[in-house]
Amino acid sequence: MNNTLVRSAMLFGLMTLGCNLAHAKLNAEETARLGKDLTPTGAEKAGNASGTIPAWEGGLTTIPAGYKPEAGYADPFASEKPLFTVTSANVGQYAAVLSDGYKALIKQYPGYKMNVYPSHRTLALPAEEYSRIAKEAPNVELVPGGAGMVNYGSTSVPFPIPKDGLEAMWNHIVRYRAGGTLRYYSQLIVQSSGSFSAVHTEARQAMASGLSNPEPNRLFYYLDMVTGPESLAGLQTLVHEPLDQVKEGRLAWQYNPGQRRVLRAPEVAYDTPELSADGLRTNDSVDMYNGAPDKYDWKLIGKKEMLVSYNNYKLNDRSLKYSQIVGKEHMNQDLVRYEPHRVWVVEATLKPGARHIYAKRRFYLDEDSWNIVQEDLYDGRGELWRVLEAHTLQRYDVAVNFPSSDVGYDLQARRYLVNGVENEEKAPSQFGWKGNLREFSPSALRRSGR
Template sequence: MKKNNWIATGALALSLAASSAMAAVSVKQAERLKGELTPLGAERAGNKAGDIPPWRGGLSLPPVQYSEVGQHHPDPYENDQPLFTITTANMQKYADFLTDGQKAMFKTYPDTFRMPVYPTRRTAAAPDWVYENTYKNALRAELAEGGNGLLYAYGGIPFPIANNGLEAIWNHITRWRGVYLTRRASEIAVQVNGDFSLVTVQQEVEFNYYRQDRSVDDLDNILFYYLSFTKAPARLAGGAVLVHETLNQVDEPRQAWGYNAGQRRVRRAPNLAYDTPIAAADGLRYADDTDMFNGAPDRYNWKLVGKEEVYIPYNSYKLSSNKSSYKDVINPGHLNPEYTRYEKHRVWVVEATLKDGMRHVYHKRRFYIDEDTWGIAVADLYDSTGELWRVNMAYIKTYYELPVTWTTLDVFHDLKAKRYHVQGLDSEERKTIDYSQEPPGERYFTPSELRRRGRR
């Protein structure tokens, strides 16, 4: 979708704001975002059992221990103790609040996998201007033809009162993750015996969709820009990747380039989509596994199954604490349960089933989307025979300095191979994610800049 199309749709958005006749929801429905629902569309009240509390604004200010940009985040709940721990022995007692993938983790690792369950803290928070834009989007946002893109949405959740699975997955794809960030982190493929080696990268991401100095007219179909430079191991150091992530990837596929340090050449990477294997993941992650799901949704039929209460990773500050090493956190088969924290939260359940005639390694995907953030917390993935194959989990925490609620680690489990892949390790880095810098703009995220900065 070219820029002139976005200008035209931006003009039409103004007329839609004045009349709700063609709006995604009515004004009366949108007003629920100021009452019974949170500004992003979750239920503001707690649950009947009392173990999910009401949302009271989330964690929007840092604790007093946080004093420096890029500092590893002190755990505001370090004194919390587990209410109980789910094990293979008592799993059936809590089965109603577990995904099939989580149950499979207990069966695959019966002696070691555990889920310590803590008091639920509804820490999800975003800036007021994101809430304001989300309200506007509720009145005007629409799916593009075929559901493969967005119209009239900008700077907030497009469908806070989602009516179907496609709207829910677009909420995940476009959810609030900040405006511009820099980060140095590592990813690893963990072998059956627990061995691993690090691939360390310096990442820079600008979320064009959330630029406050822009509007829907300026999007030019770009959701975000991503730039990463490999720092280790030595054999890979100097390599780099640049991505222009498009909103409508059927109309205009994502643009990607790679820089080869040995050849000092930039080349297009045209196939970085769908089930293309990611090299650093050792076969454990495909392109659209990243961030639990990304990219074009066109190969699947999407169904909004409903809402459930599930134990999901939340407030995972121990995993990113500089008090823990990578060897502390990594166990054979799964993360060390001593460093994980699960809480009961309401989630939207969205099921994606492969369309007839389409190809993908996953025949079915079942996503559990945190109602407070629209971020996928757990993904259960099935092969062509219908057998549960992989379980991916996003370990969520609130970056309270912004605030934004996102993941600190994403973990991808292959149940058959008994191996797993981890993204986002930074507890051994001097600093963690930095949201303080001004976004450099699109001229910075170009192939020529990739070549310049990728040189050894």
Template sequence: MKTPLRAAHVAGLTVTLLALSGMAQAQITADQAARLGKDLTPLGGEMAGNADGSIPAYSGGLKQAPAGWTPAQGYVDPFASEKPLFTITAANLAQYKDKVTPGMQALLAKYPNFKMPVYPTHRTATVPDAVAQKVRQEAVNAQLNGFGVSNLNGTTTPFPIPGNGLEAVWNHNLRYLGGGLQRTYASFPVRSSGDYYTVRIQENRVFDTNMDKQSENRLLNYSARFISPATLAGTVQLVHEPIDQVKEVRSAWIYNVGQRRVRRAPDLAYDNVNDGTEGLRVTDDFDGYNGAPDRFDWKLVGKQEMYVPYNAYKLGAKETPYKDVLTANTPNADFMRYELHRVWVVEGTLRKDAKHVYGKRVMFLDEDSWTVLATDAYDTRGTLWRIGVHPMVQFYDAQVPWYRANIWHDLSNGSYYLAGLGNEEGQPWTFGTKGRFVDFQPDALRRMGK
């Protein structure tokens, strides 16, 4: 059931260019911001649990690693001893339907091996105290300007009490991810037959705050080097990600190892298809959702209790081999975990003067972290097409709530794309990394590709 929105939401649920163009939208009052850390969590979630206790009260999140933990172990499951409370299948869906997204309902109907094991709810998401303090401090200052944002002053959740859908989208795009990240991960395009191949990528993502030289309007610097398959090995992508992508478009380059040259890559945005995905994911699907939001009108539908992929440590465990996860049509349900959480529901409708392969997209955002946990994407005829299932964990050593994997199902062909696993990769993921300006310039791509 939807919970009531605050009164200030009513006038601004549907965000249109006419309503926002050329003006700054006023933000919350000091009295409203004072709720953060009291009846609201530091990032704007409800501190209280739900009426029947199936969603517990927020108690600060998971701030510490298990005793004796080392990064070489990977992120071990603090809830490994728990068993599912029940499992949602096509046969019993009617009993739980009001808490299952339309996309997951479609997957249950289409694939007999798609199941949703539901576990006890743990509100593990948290960020460092200094990050939370900055959110509280700047909540009265951050503003929307058209489809962009201004007056961030270092906050990573500019709109903890959102007044419209666009504000919620910006909370996701700007959310705290540790300042910097280095990782090697594996992704898999899985055909309807169950056949797949492995795409391995070395990623270096450093936010502007962690760079030795800051750039105006820069959110982060990103590089990705393909390790496999052989057809892509040595290819390198470089992205300069602006904060306001309407004011300044994303800058991107690609080094092609076969041609041995660096070229601009203006297609690394919106609905263009990326290498190694077999067309199962578009660029702005990456990381749940990313990039300029100006091709859609965003509506804040409300907050709902939903079964969403959460605390999915088993999926990314070192003892879980890739081959056991990758079954036909959908990942092996034995390694998935769903919990009941409150999520913000945001609906994006393609603007009449814009182009995109999606006519509508609906996103379900975690109230405690602003992470997109599930997405339903419709084609321009209104048919449900791609379903995103985005399992999250708390990376407890870094106090970063983020994805353990991203999964996109294509209902039209029975294939899916699973990205972001590190189970069989040798080096542990590193958060909080620093970056050098010179290493994120086009001239550096050729060196990286060798």
């Protein structure tokens, strides 16, 4: 079975599926494929020839018995055992289905392993969202340069059959969140010794299409507040994200509790370090990738069968302590589940004359959910610097597929950052949260600071 998986992936990796075509709207024939040979989100409905990837049959829509939100998501696959484990001893056998990032982690950390389980295509969105995709996608186009969209309404997959790398990336940026989120989570900053510190955050995000009175040219509104530790508590960041970033750049503000002032923060973008991440993450790596794409040339390499982090219910268990999740050099890999899935591969190369700490970035996007599930980041010398991994989760109670957490490994500093963990937080995340525009104003930021 393992050899079949690798051979299948090698053949599949040669497919480009029209990746180098110029921007073009979906035609009637392409639109008609949605819900037929393609899923409503644009993935191939059929499984692969070897049987290691199943057909999509509607996803996970049944809530498992015993599910209690306060306990975290019950694992519908808890009884399954790993099919095999990738280690430093057999990594060469699986090279064709591993990213360069995973191979580098296994090489640098001999104890790093990947437990591989049966593949389950769990993505399931509400029926009305599938209808919205089919209705809106034929009309959406990228602006020249790809830094925005025109004729966009509220669909979560504007480009179900992407013609280039930027179309695929926009699918990730606007993927379905049920209109808005309220999240309580922590970032775990892990040193090379294995010791760690936790930064606790409360964050709100509202898609502009879900508000009754959004401002013109808005994609979403975002506000987060650090609630601990005491040295960072009270730090707040507010973002008004434009839909067309050629017409208008990102608007951002920060409240600094030490200064007790709200200041414009144009630096909350691109490669400036995220203040609460101890230098381990850039602002445009939040949510794996966000923001204006104008510093890079984007190429859609194609679709490929790979081993990726998927269906991570065990990792989301709220009985876990953060000390059980982190380990020296890397996460507790017994908690991370890997499966064979098809992913779109997108490569971003820094434009001549542009400045960014990452000279090249390679993204792997799940064909079903459009989540970026893995990312390799290269420095100016062309050397692999950081490896990012998202731990996907189908939130079956709200029909949302959104990662439970993500991790970023710095191979040069030998430190890592686990972001978005909710296990020890006071309440689980809410999807479908309804905000209002007043909550996302600089004056509201000032009032909450007081």
